[in-house]
Amino acid sequence: xxxxxxxxxxxxxxxxxxxxxxxxxxxxxxxxxxxxxxxxxxxxxxxxxxxxxxxxxxxxxxxxxxxxxxxxxxxxxxxxxxxxxxxxxxxxxxxxxxxxxx
Numbered sequence: 001x002x003x004x005x006x007x008x009x010x011x012x013x014x015x016x017x018x019x020x021x022x023x024x025x026x027x028x029x030x031x032x033x034x035x036x037x038x039x040x041x042x043x044x045x046x047x048x049x050x051x052x053x054x055x056x057x058x059x060x061x062x063x064x065x066x067x068x069x070x071x072x073x074x075x076x077x078x079x080x081x082x083x084x085x086x087x088x089x090x091x092x093x094x095x096x097x098x099x100x101x102x
Contacts (some may be wrong), residue, residue, distance in 0.1 A: 038044060
């Protein structure tokens with residue numbers, strides 16, 4: 001009898017935890033649905049665009065490459081007085097390195 005009651009209690013607690021998880025999942029779904037509905041509001045879209053442009057103007061004025069794609073990069077050699085872009089080797093033959101050079 002005690003074993004049957006403990007098994008029954010275990011199943012009830014498992015069922016309660018499953019229902020709590022399902023309820024939490026439904027709450028998240030409702031929350032995401034509300035956010036999606038709010039984002040479709042034109043006033044909110046205009047406000048987001050305004051905020052984005054303001055951030056880009058203020059941050060990009062100090063950091064011009066702040067919103068570039070990740071694979072791009074900037075090389076700045078302005079500290080070299082004789083630097084000229086036409087002297088940058090674009091294509092060069094590979095040089096074999098021996099153990100002493102490494």
